[in-house]
Amino acid sequence: MKITAEQGKADKIHIIADGEYAFTVDKSHYYSMNLRDGDEISDEHLEEIKEEAVFRRCYMAALSALSRKAYSERELCRKLSAKFPPEAIGAAMEKTKELMLVNDEEYAKSYAEELSRVKGYSEERIVYELVQKGIERETARDAAGLLELDPAEKIIELLNTKFAGRLDDEKGIKQAIAALQRLGYRFSDIKEALRGIE
Numbered sequence: 001m002k003i004t005a006e007q008g009k010a011d012k013i014h015i016i017a018d019g020e021y022a023f024t025v026d027k028s029h030y031y032s033m034n035l036r037d038g039d040e041i042s043d044e045h046l047e048e049i050k051e052e053a054v055f056r057r058c059y060m061a062a063l064s065a066l067s068r069k070a071y072s073e074r075e076l077c078r079k080l081s082a083k084f085p086p087e088a089i090g091a092a093m094e095k096t097k098e099l100m101l102v103n104d105e106e107y108a109k110s111y112a113e114e115l116s117r118v119k120g121y122s123e124e125r126i127v128y129e130l131v132q133k134g135i136e137r138e139t140a141r142d143a144a145g146l147l148e149l150d151p152a153e154k155i156i157e158l159l160n161t162k163f164a165g166r167l168d169d170e171k172g173i174k175q176a177i178a179a180l181q182r183l184g185y186r187f188s189d190i191k192e193a194l195r196g197i198e
Helices: 027-032 043-068 073-080 086-098 104-119 123-132 137-145 151-160 170-182 187-197
Strands: 003-007 012-017 020-026
Touching: 012 027, 012 043, 020 027, 020 043, 027 043, 043 073, 043 086, 073 086, 104 123, 104 137, 123 137, 151 170, 151 187, 170 187
Parallel strands: none
Antiparallel strands: 003 012, 012 020
């Protein structure tokens, strides 16, 4: 099989096999292949090069996504699955985990802290949100437990800040109770906190 290369946009090189487009690689990958225009290679060798090219594109896509925000392993796999095959995703994920760019335990700790600080979520709601992100339930519970959240203290804090303007009448109090329940707090804890404020 005769290989030729055509310059694409930016740093892309199109690989042509026996006159037909085969796949695209970046320049650095092309030069690392030690191929020259007109070289003859086997079908197996061409397939190996193609698989490596797909892996490199998948890995670069993973790095690009991670440069913008943190992801759990499952989230990142889901994002990559729109464009890449499972084999390339698996290899890319192994590399990112090896480099500690994807670490579900660290992600869980960081996201749990953010959910508590920014959203005011209860420990149970934090565990639920982490599991939805693909974190194992035990890892999620460990991360939420590290926050050592006291439900009563957190509810009082929220009532004195986020919901302070709602406590003037019965309707506002009901709205505050409903909002706190959506954040994952138990009704009994909410009622006790409201009694403490009164």
